Amino acid sequence: xxxxxxxxxxxxxxxxxxxxxxxxxxxxxxxxxxxxxxxxxxxxxxxxxxxxxxxxxxxxxxxxxxxxxxxxxxxxxxxxxxxxxxxxxxxxxxxxxxxxxxxxxxxxxxxxxxxxxxxxxxxxxxxxxxxxxxxxxxxxxxxxxxxxxxxxxxxxxxxxxxxxxxxxxxxxxxxxxxxxxxxxxxxxxxxxxxxxxxxxxxxxxxxxxxxxxxxxxxxxxxxxxxxxxxxxxxxxxxxxxxxxxxxxxxxxxxxxxxxxxxxxxxxxxxxxxxxxxxxxxxxxxxxxxxxxxxxxxxxxxxxxxxxxxxxxxxxxxxxxxxxxxxxxxxxxxxxxxxxxxxxxxxxxxxxxxxxxxxxxxxxxxxxxxxxxxxxxxxxxxxxxxxxxxxxxxxxxxxxxxxx
Numbered sequence: 001x002x003x004x005x006x007x008x009x010x011x012x013x014x015x016x017x018x019x020x021x022x023x024x025x026x027x028x029x030x031x032x033x034x035x036x037x038x039x040x041x042x043x044x045x046x047x048x049x050x051x052x053x054x055x056x057x058x059x060x061x062x063x064x065x066x067x068x069x070x071x072x073x074x075x076x077x078x079x080x081x082x083x084x085x086x087x088x089x090x091x092x093x094x095x096x097x098x099x100x101x102x103x104x105x106x107x108x109x110x111x112x113x114x115x116x117x118x119x120x121x122x123x124x125x126x127x128x129x130x131x132x133x134x135x136x137x138x139x140x141x142x143x144x145x146x147x148x149x150x151x152x153x154x155x156x157x158x159x160x161x162x163x164x165x166x167x168x169x170x171x172x173x174x175x176x177x178x179x180x181x182x183x184x185x186x187x188x189x190x191x192x193x194x195x196x197x198x199x200x201x202x203x204x205x206x207x208x209x210x211x212x213x214x215x216x217x218x219x220x221x222x223x224x225x226x227x228x229x230x231x232x233x234x235x236x237x238x239x240x241x242x243x244x245x246x247x248x249x250x251x252x253x254x255x256x257x258x259x260x261x262x263x264x265x266x267x268x269x270x271x272x273x274x275x276x277x278x279x280x281x282x283x284x285x286x287x288x289x290x291x292x293x294x295x296x297x298x299x300x301x302x303x304x305x306x307x308x309x310x311x312x313x314x315x316x317x318x319x320x321x322x323x324x325x326x327x328x329x330x331x332x333x334x335x336x337x338x339x340x341x342x343x344x345x346x347x348x349x350x351x352x353x354x355x356x357x358x359x360x361x362x363x364x365x366x367x368x369x370x371x372x373x374x375x376x377x378x379x380x381x382x383x384x385x386x387x388x389x390x391x392x393x394x395x396x397x398x399x400x401x402x403x
Contacts, residue, residue, distance in 0.1 A: 004259040006206075006248030007048025013246070014054045015263045016043045022056045022064075024048075027257055027267050036064065045077045047088075055079060055088065063090070068105065070098050076122040076133075087128035087145075091119040099124070099131050099145045108143040113153055123173070125166040130187075132173050134161025140175055140185075154185060154192055162203045162218060167228065168211040176202020182216055184231060195231035198222065204244050208253035213270070215256055217244025219289070223258050225270060237274040239266040242291025262290035299337050303348045322362040323355070323369060331356045331372050335379050346386070350393035353383075357400040373400060 003016040012033065014024045019042050024034040034054065036043075044057040055065040057074035072092035079088045087101040095111035095118065110119065110133060118135040125131075134140045138157035143150050159178030166173050173185045180198035182205075185191070200219035207214055213234065214226040223244055225235040242260030249256060257267045268274050317327040334349045341349055356372035376383075380401050387394040 002043070003045045004246035004263070005046045005048045005054075006246050006257050006259065007054075008050060008052035009209075009251035010248045010255060010257040010267070011250070012048050012052045012054075013257065013259055013265050014046045014048050014056070015259060016046055016056070017263065019043060022046055022054065023263075024054050025265065027265055030265070044074045047077050047079045049079055049081045049086070051081070057090065061092075063088075066100075068100050070100075072096070075117065075119050078122045078124050080124045080126055080128050085128075087124060089122050089124045089131050091122040091133055093117045095119065097122065097131055097133055097143055099128065101128060106145050106148045108145075108148050108150060110141055110143075110150065113141055113150070114139050121161060121163050121175075123164045123166055125170045126168055127170065130166065130170070132164055132166065132175075134164050134175055136160050138177060140164065140173075142173065142187075152185075152190070157181065157183075160201070162201050163205045163216075165205045165207060167207050168209065172228070174205050174207075174214060176205055176216060176218065178202075180218065180220065182226075196224070196226060196233060198224065204247040204258075206247040206249060208249045209251055210253055213249070213253060215247045215249070215258075217247055217258060219243045221260070221291070223247065223256065225256075235270065237268070237272075239268060239274045240264055240291060243289040260291050261288070264291060299333065300345050303345055317352070317355070319362070321355075321359045323359040323372070324362050325368065327356050327359075327368055328371055328375070331375050335375060338379070339382065347390055347393065350383075350386070350390050350397065354393055354397050357397060377401060 002019050005014050011027050013027055016022050021037040022043050023032060026033055042059045046056045048054050053065055057063050057077050059073055061070035061072055066088055070090050072094035074090045075093055076091040085102050087099060090098040095116045097108040099106045114135045118137055119133045120136060121134045123132045129145055130142055131145055132142045138159055138161060140154040140161055141150050142152035157177035161175050161177050164175035176182050178201040180200050181194050182196040183192055183194050198218050198220045202216055202218040204217045212228055214228050215223060217223040223237040223239060227234050239258055240260035242262045244258055245261050246259040255269050259265055317324050317330055334352055338349055357376050359369050361368040383394055383397055
């Protein structure tokens with residue numbers, strides 16, 4: 001998934017998949033409300049209004065759901081809308097910010113401080129008076145919409161800036177960087193300070209409607225809640241397996257919605273304790289950012305795969321009861337996948353585990369069987385529950401772990 005946005009008070013999510021398709025889903029039911037695919041035209045960032053209207057930036061400056069086009073393809077978009085008017089901010093790949101409303105379009109040139117194509121996130125305050133942008137090289141700037149001028153340059157973070165947002169009151173601009181640091185800039189005093197941190201880059205920030213809470217998320221896959229009175233931590237949630245790409249609150253501020261890099265959606269009450277269960281694939285970190293939901297299916301294909309000579313995975317890690325070093329990481333993967341496995345896949349996994357715990361190290365390898373037995377031992381109670389389904393393999397595995 002390339003882009004995501006949450007709107008309509010947390011009830012609607014829009015995601016851009018494969019760079020060309022925009023899907024809109026109902027959070028409560030998961031139903032697809034809209035599906036737009038323009039074929040060869042690439043889809044860019046997307047935003048959802050409080051009323052649930054979806055605005056998507058496409059190639060060459062075209063924007064669906066908005067009457068105006070723009071001179072450049074968008075890197076980021078944001079919208080504010082009230083009962084009277086709506087404003088859309090577009091960060092163009094040409095290094096300029098475009099803020100368009102019912103009366104006029106303002107263009108703010110950022111190229112002196114942010115190189116071409118460097119802007120990756122943009123925000124408008126609630127009255128569309130100020131626009132902020134953050135980018136690849138850690139720079140954060142604020143522009144005045146009425147004058148079309150940059151009025152504040154907050155300098156550089158050590159790495160890129162992945163997300164930013166104005167508070168509902170317009171008093172603060174919050175932004176998160178590629179090192180996981182969270183910063184708040186007080187517009188009245190011009191003071192900026194760091195108040196918290198994630199373990200990896202920040203990709204999403206969102207204020208509750210009353211501005212009293214802030215939700216943050218990113219590449220460490222956690223969602224964190226902060227009290228904006230003193231910027232202290234309130235809660236830490238583990239809800240999804242991929243990078244957190246978008247966050248939002250419902251209109252009461254009591255429920256959160258998150259979308260990860262695989263397009264999976266989670267919704268929960270802010271007072272709930274959310275921790276992924278042990279053994280869930282989503283607890284594993286996946287380099288792709290989509291989350292590891294796809295890994296079981298990929299692993300099924302790996303187990304079933306054969307090379308031109310007809311050899312499979314087991315032939316690469318064990319020969320004649322002698323183990324090769326690849327057995328150790330394969331055993332770890334199987335133990336993570338085993339609780340959700342079924343049928344032939346589970347049988348193949350148990351076959352490999354039997355080889356792992358009963359085999360001896362190949363010449364030149366050391367203690368592989370003992371290492372594998374140590375890995376499997378905590379999972380013996382789970383394996384024992386599979387005896388009725390796979391009696392042969394389970395019985396032989398359990399022989400290696402006498403009670």
